[in-house]
Amino acid sequence: MHRVIGLELAILGSHGMSARSYPEMLSLMAQGHLDPSRLITRMLTLDEAPAALQTMASNPHPGVSVIHPFAATA
Incomplete structure (x- = not known):
């Protein structure tokens, strides 16, 4: 957690997880x-993002979608 603060990193998209759980989660990752x-x-590419965002609320599939400007399209 010190590196996150020290390097001024941002953790985005942490929907459903409280901030107090971050240290334990980051420790497990480390x-x-x-x-x-x-x-x-x-x-997803940035071009694919708008359509993907429209379906995310009703999409029953578990997992994480990463929107990255340099992602290769499948």
Whole structure:
């Protein structure tokens, strides 16, 4: 957590998780017990983002969608 604060990093998209849980989660990641990359179900380009955002509220599929300007389209 000190690196997050010291490097002025932002953690985005943490819907449903309280900030007090971050230290434990980050510790599990640092110890290799939690691999967040396994949660990512799709990578989207900026062009694909508007349509994806419209369906996210009603989309029943679990996982994380990452919107990245350099993501390769599938």
